[in-house]
Amino acid sequence: MASRLPSLNGLRAFESAARHMSFTLAAAELNVTQTAISHQIRRLEEELGVQLFLRLKDGLALTDDGQAYLPGIRTAFQALRQSTEQLLESRHNSVLTISTLVSVASKWLLPRLPAFQQAFPDIDVRVSASTDLVDFRKGGIDTAIRYGRGDWPGLRADWLMSDEIFPVCSPALLNSNPLNAPADLAHHTLLQVSGMTTQDWAAWLGAAGQPQQLAEGSRLTFDLALMAVQAAIDGQGVCIGRSTYVEDDLRAGRLVAPFALRLQDDLGFYLVTPHETAGSKKNTALRNWLLAQSNA
Known part of the structure; x- marks a missing residue:
């Protein structure tokens, strides 16, 4: 029995x-x-x-x-x-839901997704943009791109990229009000992002040998990095950029980097997935593809 x-x-x-x-x-x-x-x-x-x-x-x-x-x-x-x-x-159209920050989604992930979809047409990609850490067990999220040190308990974390921190501005702004040296930033409006990156200007100015008071002058602060970057593209000031958010705009000529100095950030972006589903076909496909993109 x-x-x-x-x-x-x-x-x-x-x-x-x-x-x-x-x-x-x-x-x-x-x-x-x-x-x-x-x-x-x-x-x-x-x-x-x-x-x-x-x-x-x-x-x-x-x-x-x-x-x-x-x-x-x-x-x-x-x-x-x-x-x-x-x-x-096993269904023909497998759904893959990715959670990430709004700025990462718009400035880094979304421009690259068409190539992924072309390579994996049977995977239906959905992007959930949020500033909150997702609960994989409740939120219907398959994988996420997170910013930190890669030490999240219960999750597999694969390093994608780190950020370099440096000023950017529109070519038109640079032509009308030149930046020949970091000290010239005193004559510009500085654009920055609130939250974890609030101290980026102070860190870069310190590395450039400039007084911290420069970061306390005329400023515009935004909640989202993409808003600060767009303000720089529109000529509203000089943004303290991060490579993840500005490299595509630099390549397209919408932004320029007036100084050679770039600071390497200690933290980085990771693709994180619950251990029990990390080996699934769709998560493995995205992981291998993103790692190849990051190393290209």
């Missing part, structure tokens, strides 16, 4: 709670209440006739039985996820 499998909901609750070591985080991940998680795990323990968790004052801990049970359950759920991914990818 075949043995009866325990409740699938109970197993999901156990795997999630054991991964997070928290009923609260498991409840958030599975979109149920903490009480529901607690009841599901309690019923699972009753079905199995063993205790899986120790409920301690300062949190949870797995019992010896729980530690012995977890690897097999985790492997089973990973196999279910991979089988589901393979099933969905």
Whole structure:
């Protein structure tokens, strides 16, 4: 007689709670209440006739039985996820949803996507532009381009590129008000982006031997890098550019770099994917293609 499998909901609750070591985080991940998680795990323990968790004052801990049970359950759920991914990818038109910053999408990714779609016509690419970190389990996102050090837990991170920081402006602005030396920036409006890159002007001016007060003069600050870059193209001032956002405009002649000095940023852009789906055909195709683009 075949043995009866325990409740699938109970197993999901156990795997999630054991991964997070928290009923609260498991409840958030599975979109149920903490009480529901607690009841599901309690019923699972009753079905199995063993205790899986120790409920301690300062949190949870797995019992010896729980530690012995977890690897097999985790492997089973990973196999279910991979089988589901393979099933969905077997359809002719496989959907690949990419999350990235608005500026990365508009200035770097979108100009390159037509070539990817030509190379992989069966992959239906969708781009989700957001400033928030995505939740891969909830958001329907397959992969994302993130900016940082590449140390996100639970995610495979493949380095794509780093940024160089340097001033850019329109050729017309340079013709009307020359920039022969960094000190001449005192006579221009400086364009910058808020957030993580707020200090870019100060860093570049310091490297150029200029006083920090130059960065405190006439300024325009934007929420998005693409807005600052467009303002520079329109001749509104000199933007502290990042290579990811301005290289295409430099090649097209819409912008020029008046100075040779470029600062190398310590952080970089990474393609990140959950480990359990990183090996799927569509994610592998995008990863290999983007890495080839970045190294070209």
